[in-house]
Amino acid sequence: MAHRRPTALEIWGRELALARGATGLSQEAFAQRVYVSQSLVAMWETGRRSPKSPDLAHCEEICGTNGYLARMLDLLVSREVDHEWMDRWVSVEERATTLLSFEPTVIPGLLQTKEYARAVQDNDDHVAERLERQRVLDSEVPPMLVVLLPEYVLHHRVGDERVMPEQLTHLATMARRPRIAVQIVPLDSPCYAKFLGPFVVAAIEGGREVAYVDNQLRGEVVERAEDVAFLRAQFDYFRADALPNRQSIELIERIASQWHP
Template sequence: MAPKRHSTLQFWGRELATARERCGLSQDALAQRMYVSPSLVAMWETGRRTPKAEDLTRCEEIVGSNGYLSRLLSELVSRDVPQQWMGKWIEVESRATTLLSFQPTVIDGLLQTEDYARAMLEDDDLVQVRMERQRVLGDGEPPMLVVVLPEYVLRQQVGTATVMREQMLHLAEIARQPRVVVQVVPPDASASAKFTGPFVVASFDGGNEVAYVDNQLRGEVVERPDDVAQLRQVFELFRSDALSKRQSIELIEKVADQWATS
């Protein structure tokens, strides 16, 4: 698996280099503004190291990438590195009776439009994989999908305003399906201060549960019952502060109209 990891990190590093060059900065200049060594920036751009979260945030402020590099690292690198875990999770999705998904940064992959996914991943092969995964919602006995996400995910631009409007309309449409629930957490909800990274809890016939936990550096299938139970409790805490299904759909449609005039 090591060669695959190296190739993926190199891809992310090239995207960082492109963003840096676009704003007219050399590696030395970026390093100076970030208070890190030029050699560290070089290692990021060649895929030999990944930046700490605080360094990545500062870097994005400087190069003006508006969260793209963070999303790419999370969605492309984290999900592509542990192939054995991601492959296992795709199998989990196909067998689950219920999926509880908390997504604090982007629309859940099972609910993304192709254009939204492409704006995030910028890789046709990865986009195709994501679109294929969505078939689980259209199969004979799809799982019950419950997605909780903060309101700012609806307002955070991925791609163009048109891409965002179409994504909102798609989200509202699919959220009306009887086996899909999308609930939005308002920014003034008390749970907002407690948000963690993205995770999904899957339940099966017989009561067994597993979870998929994702962060900037790693994605992992979690099977220890105590850990899965803790994630479920966190999910229910966030969901308790969310709008109802109907209220969430109304808000999503309102945001779609706002994107139409952006």
């Protein structure tokens, strides 16, 4: 079996561990000098977290690395491929108690059919990964999933003539599950002017929230509290103008019937 390629943060974490080791400090002693917990230093060194700027500056000062760690972190993460961010997000999805998803252009991945996903992704490996992620909705205790969709997504053709009716029927079926809500933002909503890009806000253990933001180049896991709070406020603003779940299902099914030849 092929070994998993280390992520950018894992590679950087090893550099931090080497620099710390050169000082002769244990993780515990190093953590005390940086004014953080030993567990956080361990997460830095294993690539599970990256330090905030003030903490990174303390690390540089203690290790005497003169900006090397910061330069390496910037270089490695800026060149990292998408799958690292997605791997991190998949782990968030698996631990989430609630997922608030806003998708302004397509049906979100967790609710896509195989043919719709294939039309969007055009890559069998990516399609398989997307379908595998959907298993979280069938877990023993699935997260509460709330999806906001602009109405025009239901009218926008993806794939051939068979794909859209099948996808919309599936969407309506999933929206009837007890822990899934799909709400459609009507075409005449003034919110449309603020629709810039897709994002998901996840609530995980202890009520902590993180987010995933996507764009044309890459996705990014967002952990900064102020940024997550902004996205949550945007979601609440959009949701206030959306149809309730029952009315949204009726609309989805009506549009699905219009897609049939």
